[in-house]
Amino acid sequence: MAEKEPLFVLEGVGYRVEGARILEDISLALEEGLIHALLGFNGAGKTTLLRILNLLIRPTEGRVFFLGQDATSGSNDLLESRRKMVLVSQDPLLFSGTVFSNVAKGLRFRGIGRAKTAKRVREAIEFVSLAGFEDRGVHTLSGGEARKVALARALVLRPRALLLDEPTISLDPESIKELEDLVRRINRDFRTTVFMVTHDLAQATRMAASFLFIHQGRIIETWRAGDEKGGLRYEQTRRYLFGGPENGPAQEGKTGS
Amino acid sequence: METIVQGLKQGLLLILSADPGLFFIVALSLKVSLSAVAIAAFLGIPFGAFLAFSRFPARGLLVTILDTLMGLPPVVVGLVVYLVLSRSGPLGDLGLLFTDRAMIIAQTVLSFPIVCALSLAAVQGADPRAFREALSLGATRYQAVWVVVREARLGIAGAVLAGLGRVVAEVGAVMMVGGNIAGATRVMTTAIVLETSMGNFEQAIGLGMVLIFIALGLNLALSMIKGGRAHRAEGGV
Numbered sequence: 001m002a003e004k005e006p007l008f009v010l011e012g013v014g015y016r017v018e019g020a021r022i023l024e025d026i027s028l029a030l031e032e033g034l035i036h037a038l039l040g041f042n043g044a045g046k047t048t049l050l051r052i053l054n055l056l057i058r059p060t061e062g063r064v065f066f067l068g069q070d071a072t073s074g075s076n077d078l079l080e081s082r083r084k085m086v087l088v089s090q091d092p093l094l095f096s097g098t099v100f101s102n103v104a105k106g107l108r109f110r111g112i113g114r115a116k117t118a119k120r121v122r123e124a125i126e127f128v129s130l131a132g133f134e135d136r137g138v139h140t141l142s143g144g145e146a147r148k149v150a151l152a153r154a155l156v157l158r159p160r161a162l163l164l165d166e167p168t169i170s171l172d173p174e175s176i177k178e179l180e181d182l183v184r185r186i187n188r189d190f191r192t193t194v195f196m197v198t199h200d201l202a203q204a205t206r207m208a209a210s211f212l213f214i215h216q217g218r219i220i221e222t223w224r225a226g227d228e229k230g231g232l233r234y235e236q237t238r239r240y241l242f243g244g245p246e247n248g249p250a251q252e253g254k255t256g257s
Numbered sequence: 258m259e260t261i262v263q264g265l266k267q268g269l270l271l272i273l274s275a276d277p278g279l280f281f282i283v284a285l286s287l288k289v290s291l292s293a294v295a296i297a298a299f300l301g302i303p304f305g306a307f308l309a310f311s312r313f314p315a316r317g318l319l320v321t322i323l324d325t326l327m328g329l330p331p332v333v334v335g336l337v338v339y340l341v342l343s344r345s346g347p348l349g350d351l352g353l354l355f356t357d358r359a360m361i362i363a364q365t366v367l368s369f370p371i372v373c374a375l376s377l378a379a380v381q382g383a384d385p386r387a388f389r390e391a392l393s394l395g396a397t398r399y400q401a402v403w404v405v406v407r408e409a410r411l412g413i414a415g416a417v418l419a420g421l422g423r424v425v426a427e428v429g430a431v432m433m434v435g436g437n438i439a440g441a442t443r444v445m446t447t448a449i450v451l452e453t454s455m456g457n458f459e460q461a462i463g464l465g466m467v468l469i470f471i472a473l474g475l476n477l478a479l480s481m482i483k484g485g486r487a488h489r490a491e492g493g494v
Binding site: 054056079082083086087088089091092093095096105106109110153154157 | 384386387389390391392393394395396397400404407408
């Protein structure tokens with residue numbers, strides 16, 4: 001059986017802004033259908049990499065392929081590619097209005113009809129266990145409920161890839177568990193590839209099958225679940241995963257690069 | 258003092274009796290000012306949003322010019338519009354001078370910079386995540402801009418009301434291009450000037466009271482908009 005084509009392929013991707021190097025020489029292939037976790041210290045370039053994957057920013061070097069198409073060639077229609085994925089940011093903005101209007105937003109951008117939109121929106125709201133919240137104003141929602149609406153707003157679009165930037169940051173343990181279950185169900189039920197940035201190592205271990213470690217703008221290590229004990233090559237990754245009293249940027253200087 | 262009290266009494270009586278002359282002047286004032294602000298909003302809101310999203314070399318200069326025009330003296334606008342519409346002016350053949358349409362043009366010129374500059378500020382002040390979130394949900398660039406404009410709609414409504422506040426109480430420009438012709442171009446402010454100069458304080462005070470009520474209504478509307486926004490920012494319903 002032929003090997004399945006990766007969802008994303010990055011070749012030598014770099015990103016510089018105003019002379020500062022944010023990402024450098026990133027080459028990777030993300031297998032479809034898995035939950036991938038991107039780990040790394042603050043300022044390592046995680047969010048920038050997410051935005052490049054989401055085709056919101058163009059890398060200054062290298063090429064990005066999504067579903068086999070070069071998204072950096074300039075000739076391809078990025079809108080069509082972008083519409084096959086959704087990025088949920090760490091502090092998602094819900095547009096003023098109701099839960100329903102928020103979840104319907106992406107479908108309206110795509111010109112989907114009213115009846116079909118209503119049906120899919122209700123299904124998505126039900127999927128995230130917020131049935132009955134359709135007409136609630138978004139300003140009345142708790143932090144956990146707002147994240148669920150952001151997830152419903154994404155999954156209603158049935159994306160091939162769901163990009164999550166620290167999806168459970170500043171939530172209580174119960175909400176974290178609910179959100180994690182939801183993401184797992186989205187991955188399992190819809191075969192949606194999930195690429196999540198997280199600082200929570202335990203969460204990454206609970207959820208992901210594939211791991212990437214980014215350090216000072218470079219992906220220096222990738223591994224599969226269970227391989228981390230013996231297979232890690234770099235001191236920085238080992239320190240982030242197991243070592244040191246704290247996992248923070250202060251350690252970067254000590255570990256060297 | 259007695260004149261003022263007397264004037265207030267008779268002014269109130271004029272309002273309560275729905276005096277046809279007074280009614281015409283008030284209606285014409287509202288027609289001119291609302292039309293002018295509607296045109297200014299139609300042109301100024303999109304232009305403000307365009308300036309908020311675009312980056313080009315002359316953008317900074319344009320914004321500075323807009324900010325400067327916000328304080329444009331009405332008599333200067335009146336003079337320019339007068340010269341443009343006068344018989345020897347470039348649009349003299351249209352015969353608009355001393356008509357209500359000339360007053361609408363003058364007030365549009367006066368309110369456009371206010372509506373545009375404040376709309377620009379409102380769009381720039383909207384949550385910067387709105388644009389990115391919309392793009393991430395599959396919006397085209399225009400759809401994403403529209404989402405941001407919608408998020409800034411309270412600020413934009415404030416811009417329109419500020420534009421209306423500017424023109425409804427303005428006297429210089431409408432006097433110059435309208436001519437203060439009774440039954441044709443006489444509006445509240447020009448009528449107050451005329452009645453006062455003629456010693457008809459009752460009529461002047463009655464009109465002044467209506468003008469104050471309108472100004473009060475505008476400010477109340479602005480306060481309600483600001484109040485609603487603050488309430489939402491605090492997470493209220």
